[in-house]
Amino acid sequence: MLLLILILIPFLGSFLSFLSIRLCLALPRIIAMFSIFFCFFISVYLFFYSFFGCKYNNIIANHWISEFSVPWVPNFGIFFHLGLDKLSLLMILLTSFIGIIAILCEWYHDYKNIEVFYFLFQLIIAATLGVFLSLDLFLFFCFFELLLLSIYYIIVIWGYKYIAIQYTRLHAARKFFIYSQLSGLFFLLSSMLLAWVHYNSSGIWTFNYCSLLNTPMSFLTECILMFCFFLSFIIKMPLVPFHSWLSTLQLFTPSSGSIDLIGILLKTSVYGFLRFSIIFFPRAIHYxxxxxxxxxxxxxxxxxxxxxxxxxxxxxxxxxxxxxxxxxxxxxxxxxxxxxxxxxxxxxxxxxxxxxxxxxxxxxxxxxxxxxxxxxxxxxxxxxxxxxxxxxxxxxxxxxxxxxxxxxxxxxxxxxxxxxxxxxxxxxxxxxxxxxxxxxxxxxxxxxxxxxxxxxxxxxxxxxxxxxxxxxxxxxxxxxxxxxxxxxxxxxxxxxxxxxxxx
Incomplete structure (x- = not known):
């Protein structure tokens, strides 16, 4: 239940920030700061609990520091399944800490439509936490896409304006959107193919991370799936030749958004390689x-x-x-x-x-x-x-x-x-x-x-x-x-x- 609360805090905080503008102009920023600081407090608690009190952190044995799961679309094996191990714990600790820094670095900056800005900002944090905690591949994809939409609107509305540069912030946002959509579609395609391979071998539809770990497959199938995941993550990383969106987007991003972009977004791709590619396809990776x-x-x-x-x-x-x-x-x-x-x-x-x-x-x-x-x-x-x-x-x-x-x-x-x-x-x-x-x-x-x-x-x-x-x-x-x-x-x-x- 604690993992669900960790995602719900910034998600609910975003709506409170949006509605609180009628009471006080500074209240959206204060609510955002409070919600992300509370996430950081929970992350620190979980860190010390895992360091001193938790004896289980074994993926093979399906033991996690904390876990939460409820049916979502059970006919297709889709669950709202969250899990925490030491890797995801470090990522959520880093995300919440950088979220605090991103708010504090522009504490005295007055954004136009500040309630909408902090609404989207907290959605970025909630989506990032969801990415790091998801143990269902379809759920991971949903948080992946929510992250994309929030950053897109921040660039379109609050991006910097340059007179001497030919392209505009709308051009930068569209470029980011297209590249990110390609990344998300490759991940969705990979997940569906992996679930289909698992269904052919076991007769069970599932997107559960732990169930898909030991899916038997041929070498050719493993290579195809590995390269689909590979394309998904290198676009977000980004690596050559999929790199051009980063410099274009960074140029127009406000400071707090830049910290999120470099400090948080790029780390989701590294996490994806560690969580999925290396573990799912070790033999194809070796070749x-x-x-x-x-x-x-x-x-x-x-x-x-x-x-x-x-x-x-x-x-x-x-x-x-x-x-x-x-x-x-x-x-x-x-x-x-x-x-x-x-x-x-x-x-x-x-x-x-x-x-x-x-x-x-x-x-x-x-x-x-x-x-x-x-x-x-x-x-x-x-x-x-x-x-x-x-x-x-x-x-x-x-x-x-x-x-x-x-x-x-x-x-x-x-x-x-x-x-x-x-x-x-x-x-x-x-x-x-x-x-x-x-x-x-x-x-x-x-x-x-x-x-x-x-x-x-x-x-x-x-x-x-x-x-x-x-x-x-x-x-x-x-x-x-x-x-x-x-x-x-x-x-x-x-x-x-x-x-x-x-x-």
């Missing part, structure tokens, strides 16, 4: 592992080169994210337990560090009304604390030692190298490209001259406090990653399934 590793390194290189040439800070974040997601994709298909642990550690750290980077971008934009990095010269001259934070998060993006990003990257690289030494060595050299685009970015902001100079930068105590908290968390994850590794060990051990030959 195509070299192809996937090569496919991932193309995204790393391509995203890095595009990041080098960006003059807009949001585009820089988008293309560097594509490059980093390429590394995550390679680690996901390296068939190595250390790489899987590194992926989970890295996506948590990267979500936090990128959220901090986007808060910095929002602070700068509020001051100079532009994301163009050539207008940012001398902007930190009278604020050494903000300069330190900006440099810190920029270097964390590069992989600063003693931070969570570095620990996760190191573990992913180790796993990739163990799986394919030649591609691992190539990836080590490709990392030089990360240093180039990061240092080029810093050089453009801090040292290149411009005719537009500002010397006073206002920052609220609230934003500074959030940034300092994120610094502490990132350093803790870097210095003591074993805290998280120990927590997720049994999940990653189950993900690592040794190769079983077909013939």
């Amino acid at each position: 195509f592992s070299e192809f996937f590793l090569f496919f991932g390194i193309i995204s790393v290189i391509y995203g890095g080169f595009l990041a080098c040439s960006q003059n807009n800070i949001k585009n820089f974040i988008s293309y560097s994210s594509i490059s980093h997601m390429g590394i995550v994709f390679m680690a996901l298909h390296s068939e190595n337990i250390i790489a899987y642990q590194g992926v989970i550690l890295y996506i948590i750290s990267y979500a936090l560090s990128t959220s901090a980077f986007l808060i910095m971008a929002s602070i700068i934009h509020n001051h100079i009304k532009s994301y163009n990095i050539f207008y940012m010269s001398d902007i930190f001259s009278n604020n050494p604390l903000l300069l330190f934070l900006f440099l810190f998060f920029s270097l964390v993006n590069l992989g600063l030692p003693c931070t969570g990003n570095f620990s996760g990257e190191f573990m992913m690289l180790w796993g990739i190298f163990y799986s394919s030494p030649w591609l691992g060595i190539a990836l080590f050299f490709v990392f030089i490209l990360s240093a180039i685009y990061c240092l080029t970015f810093l050089n453009k902001i801090l040292y290149e001259s411009t005719n537009y100079k500002e010397t006073f930068l206002e920052v609220s105590i609230l934003n500074i406090s959030m940034l300092i908290i994120l610094v502490v968390i990132l350093i803790f994850l870097g210095i003591y990653p074993n805290f998280l590794i120990h927590f997720i060990y049994d999940i990653t051990a189950y993900l690592y399934q040794p190769y079983i030959p077909f013939f």
Whole structure:
């Protein structure tokens, strides 16, 4: 029942925010903050319960930390089935924490139709929590689509307007909608095919995750299903050549939406690979592992080169994210337990560090009304604390030692190298490209001259406090990653399934 409450809180909070505007203009934001903070409180409770009090977290034995299931369309084997293990627990903890950050970073910003904005914002949180908790594939698809619609309307209504850019926010929203619809349709097709294969072997229609785990199928069928899931998740990740929607959308997204987009939405695809592809199709993944590793390194290189040439800070974040997601994709298909642990550690750290980077971008934009990095010269001259934070998060993006990003990257690289030494060595050299685009970015902001100079930068105590908290968390994850590794060990051990030959 607790899992249902976890989804219902932001869902009901969205309607309360929508209706409360008649009482007070600030009430929709306060309700949204309260509902997401309550989700965070429940997530923290479940985290400590699983860490100290729960003895069961075994997918094979069908034991979960918490589970909820009621019939929905029982004739077709569709249930409103929610389940929590340590992987989904970390994701909902991350989602609720980033949701709090996204609200606080624009606490003093007055949106037009603020009640509608926070209605959609809380639907994003509710849908994301539903994605991470769903144990029915059809239910997963429904939450997947709800996430798409909420983000689409936020872009259309509150997206930034640019005079110098040829395309509009409506164009960006449509592009995102089309790509996301393709992703959702591939997932729905994959789920229906998998349920059909299960029905042919057992005579039972079901979309239940645990029932579909051991579905017998031929090698060809497994490959077809694996590639359908693969297409669904790489579009949302995104990887080359399905990457163009991210930079276009990010350019028009308001700050709180950007934090949701990078910090939450991209992680649903990584979760999909961990939850479905790797576990459902281990043998097909093994046969195509070299192809996937090569496919991932193309995204790393391509995203890095595009990041080098960006003059807009949001585009820089988008293309560097594509490059980093390429590394995550390679680690996901390296068939190595250390790489899987590194992926989970890295996506948590990267979500936090990128959220901090986007808060910095929002602070700068509020001051100079532009994301163009050539207008940012001398902007930190009278604020050494903000300069330190900006440099810190920029270097964390590069992989600063003693931070969570570095620990996760190191573990992913180790796993990739163990799986394919030649591609691992190539990836080590490709990392030089990360240093180039990061240092080029810093050089453009801090040292290149411009005719537009500002010397006073206002920052609220609230934003500074959030940034300092994120610094502490990132350093803790870097210095003591074993805290998280120990927590997720049994999940990653189950993900690592040794190769079983077909013939």
